[in-house]
Amino acid sequence: MTAMITVVDYRAGNLTSVQLAFEHIGAKVKITDKASDILAAERVVFPGVGAAESAMGNLRQLGILEALKESVSRGVPFLGICIGMQLLFDFSEEDGGTPCIGLLPGTVKRFRPSDPADKIPQMGWNAVTKAVQHPLFEGIEDQSEFYFVHSYYPAPAERSVIIGQTDYADVTFASAAGRANLAAVQFHPERSGRIGLRLLENFCRWDGKC
Amino acid sequence: MLTRRIIPCLDVRNRKVTKGVKFQNNVELGDPIEMAVAYSDGGCDELVFYDITASAERRPIDIGMVHEVAKVVHIPFAVGGGIETLEDMRRVLLAGAEKVSVNSLAVRNPDIIAQGAREFGSQCIVLGMDPVKVADKGRFPSGYEVTTRGFRERTGLDSLEWARRAEALGAGEIVVNSVDADGTRDGFELNLTSMIAMNVRIPVVASGGAGTCRHLVDVFTEGKADAAIVASMVHTGEFTIRQIKDELIAAGIPVRKKW
Numbered sequence: 426m427t428a429m430i431t432v433v434d435y436r437a438g439n440l441t442s443v444q445l446a447f448e449h450i451g452a453k454v455k456i457t458d459k460a461s462d463i464l465a466a467e468r469v470v471f472p473g474v475g476a477a478e479s480a481m482g483n484l485r486q487l488g489i490l491e492a493l494k495e496s497v498s499r500g501v502p503f504l505g506i507c508i509g510m511q512l513l514f515d516f517s518e519e520d521g522g523t524p525c526i527g528l529l530p531g532t533v534k535r536f537r538p539s540d541p542a543d544k545i546p547q548m549g550w551n552a553v554t555k556a557v558q559h560p561l562f563e564g565i566e567d568q569s570e571f572y573f574v575h576s577y578y579p580a581p582a583e584r585s586v587i588i589g590q591t592d593y594a595d596v597t598f599a600s601a602a603g604r605a606n607l608a609a610v611q612f613h614p615e616r617s618g619r620i621g622l623r624l625l626e627n628f629c630r631w632d633g634k635c
Numbered sequence: 636m637l638t639r640r641i642i643p644c645l646d647v648r649n650r651k652v653t654k655g656v657k658f659q660n661n662v663e664l665g666d667p668i669e670m671a672v673a674y675s676d677g678g679c680d681e682l683v684f685y686d687i688t689a690s691a692e693r694r695p696i697d698i699g700m701v702h703e704v705a706k707v708v709h710i711p712f713a714v715g716g717g718i719e720t721l722e723d724m725r726r727v728l729l730a731g732a733e734k735v736s737v738n739s740l741a742v743r744n745p746d747i748i749a750q751g752a753r754e755f756g757s758q759c760i761v762l763g764m765d766p767v768k769v770a771d772k773g774r775f776p777s778g779y780e781v782t783t784r785g786f787r788e789r790t791g792l793d794s795l796e797w798a799r800r801a802e803a804l805g806a807g808e809i810v811v812n813s814v815d816a817d818g819t820r821d822g823f824e825l826n827l828t829s830m831i832a833m834n835v836r837i838p839v840v841a842s843g844g845a846g847t848c849r850h851l852v853d854v855f856t857e858g859k860a861d862a863a864i865v866a867s868m869v870h871t872g873e874f875t876i877r878q879i880k881d882e883l884i885a886a887g888i889p890v891r892k893k894w
Contacts, residue, residue: 438756441731446709474756543637544838544861546758548808550638550680550891570638570891572711574758593637616733618675618710618894 428452428629431466433493435483437473437508446615450626460492468502468628469493471509472615474574477533478520480508490526497528497607502633504561505609510602511579513609519577529602529609531581538594545594546576553589553600553612560631561601561608561624562589569620571600571612579611606633638889639855640680640862641879642840643869645670647686650700654818654870664870667700671708674869678876678894682712683736683810683864696723698730705731715763724751728759736810738763739783742790742797745804752805760808761840762801766794766827767814779827786814794827795834802835809835810864812842820846820867825858832859840864848874848882855888 430452432440444454447470455462463469471493473480484490497503505513517523517533525533536545550570555562573591578598581587588608589601600611608628614621645652645667652670653661664670671682684704686696696717704712714727715736724735735755741748741762751760765786766779774780777795782788798809811831813824823844832839838861841854845865854860868874880890 439728439759441705441729442709442733445705445731449706449709474758541833541836542859544836546807547637548758548838549640549862551636566893569893573637615709616711620893622709 429467430454430470430629431462431468432456432470432472433463433489433509434458435473435480435487435489437475437480437483439474440472442613442615443470443472443506446622446625447629450622450629452625452629458487458489460489463489463492463496466496466501468504469496470504470506470628471512472506473508473512475508476520477508477511477517477523477525477577480512481523481525484512493526494528500606500633502628502631503607504628505607506615507575507611507613510609510611511577513607514579514581517577528607529579529581529586529604530583531579531586533577534580535577536594536596540594543594546574547593548574550617551591551593551600551612553591555589556587559588559601559603559608559635561610561627563627565620565623565627571610571614571617571621573600573612575611605635636889638680638891639860639883640840641851641876641890642681642683642862642864643674643679643876644683644685644842644864644866646866647684647697647700650697652870654867668703668707671704671712674876675708675710676894678880678891679710680891681710681862682708684712684714685736686714686716696727698726701727701730701732713761715761721747721750721754724755724759728755734759734761734808736761736763738765739788741801742781742783742792745800748801748804748806752807757805757807760806761810762798762806762808763810763812764794764797764801765812765814777830782814786817795830798831798835802837806837808838808840810840810842812864813844816844817842818867819844822846822850823854823858823860823863825853828854828858828860832861838862848879851879851883852886852888855883856886
């Protein structure tokens with residue numbers, strides 16, 4: 426059965442690579458900025474790059490913040506990517522402090538490397554160590570590398586929501602997190618080659634249960 | 636641990652990959668899309684496409700080719716050469732490129748870096764620079780002057796000052812392509828690379844001179860590079876990405892091992 430993926434467009438970056446990656450694995454993609462489409466979705470992908478404050482502002486302006494929460498509470502498989510992961514937490518340090526959606530407990534912090542050789546943003550491939558067995562990572566070896574581009578990282582307030590972890594700039598951060606039907610990754614599976622596509626295939630097959 | 640990136644560079648002319656020495660005597664090497672897929676499957680970490688004729692002949696960017704690449708290559712890739720406006724950047728990024736690289740445009744109009752970073756995010760904006768070694772340390776304290784347009788024009792800019800300025804303007808990454816080392820396969824210009832890398836806080840990609848796996852080891856140790864561009868040494872089939880990575884692993888340099 427062909428997976429139907431609804432990708433949320435909230436003017437936070439370029440959605441082409443997300444769309445092309447899902448299409449490459451045979452999924453059908455609908456890109457939308459409408460609450461009604463999000464509420465009707467079988468699977469929601471919440472991607473994005475950019476700054477937290479303007480992204481939250483866009484969600485409010487488009488009137489889709491409540492639809493996202495409603496979609497998660499209904500049990501629809503939901504995948505946050507990059508800034509789309511960060512916005513799911515309670516609060517981000519970015520832009521002088523930005524209250525976020527609050528579907529996952531914790532904050533988003535800025536990398537403050539002690540070694541200037543640790544460049545900001547973290548840009549490139551880094552390993553994800555599995556914290557739990559999660560359907561999203563089925564068939565993906567532990568310590569597989571994914572492509573990251575980010576200056577801020579999620580710091581969950583509860584260990585139970587951590588799915589995978591990554592080391593950078595003196596911290597071990599949650600590079601994958603979630604609970605129940607909600608999952609989120611800090612890296613870009615759509616830019617992470619065959620292993621990233623495998624994660625997206627897993628999402629297309631996921632029933633939203635862990 | 637963040638791994639060091641190996642980035643094959645594909646110079647494209649009329650939809651054929653070419654390679655020359657110091658932008659001269661170009662020969663055709665193959666189809667850019669087939670080569671991109673082969674490198675991606677072979678474990679490269681990123682790709683960069685330069686439409687080298689675009690800058691010299693003022694031909695528009697081949698957006699169709701960018702989109703064809705994006706459909707089949709699911710790792711990051713950058714496009715440079717021929718970007719003249721913010722609108723060009725938008726078209727290239729919307730076609731599926733992860734990054735755009737500006738070089739001579741940024742020299743003529745440095746504010747394009749700031750505009751691009753504001754509009755699309757710093758992570759999308761790469762500054763490409765082609766420094767050449769110069770004797771006049773009074774005018775060029777770094778010892779390197781920035782050139783443009785396929786090394787044909789001098790700019791009067793000091794390479795280190797230009798790198799710092801690009802960082803301040805919002806560039807997300809800097810590709811340092813040594814004019815003196817380009818195409819020689821005699822090794823990267825390590826002094827140049829390390830000087831830039833140690834004086835900016837954004838990633839620095841070394842380019843020009845890769846000929847053996849040892850050169851890659853050197854550029855990540857002595858050269859302090861975050862990523863390195865390879866061309867002839869892999870285009871000729873003499874080395875594979877796997878061979879390069881095996882040698883880097885043996886030298887204790889973190890690289891992506893599974894793909």
